Amino acid sequence: MPAFAESALVGAFQLVFWGAVLVCAVTATVLAVRHHSAADPETRASDPVFWDLFMGSAVAVPALLIPTLAAPWSGAVLTALGAGAGVAAYRGSPRILAWHANLRQQKENQPVYTAAQVEHDILLARWSRYELDPACCIDYPAMTDVRRPETSALIKAMREAEQLRSGRHQGYASAVGRFALALSAAEQAAGIPARG
Known part of the structure; x- marks a missing residue:
């Protein structure tokens, strides 16, 4: 394989790898910040939001800078990719957070639901006696x-x-x-x- 083709293949792999890291970091940061900033204003502290932004930037900035130092044109591509991921995560976060809250609520309600099922079965058996x-x-x-x-x-x-x-x-x-x-x-x- 010629050196140029090998270099292009490695460059494409690095761009895909760092792009995936950047998209994951930006998306997770936006979701975490939206989650912590949506908390009750009286109980909300600024510490979780700060740490969400700090940890997100600790991953996103190197994912943007390392490939940019290797190939300057990749910086523009990764910046656009990161911005797109941030906008998509911001716009989709209400649905994602609502879905997550619904899952958490179902998990909390599971013991109540199970007890209600048992009681329901007992009542149906009691009723069926009069019918059958x-x-x-x-x-x-x-x-x-x-x-x-x-x-x-x-x-x-x-x-x-x-x-x-x-x-x-x-x-x-x-x-x-x-x-x-x-x-x-x-x-x-x-x-x-x-x-x-």
């Missing part, structure tokens, strides 16, 4: 009579809990609580002895 057991259907016909307001409310609460369960909705746990209350109210109105 012939003895319970004969003894307590009011539990399957949707003309009764308590039973109608029970069916609505059960349907709402089932709809929210499939979408992992935040209101799922409270819907399960309403289902439990509606089931107890329907049992009481049907004359079923209270559970201990």
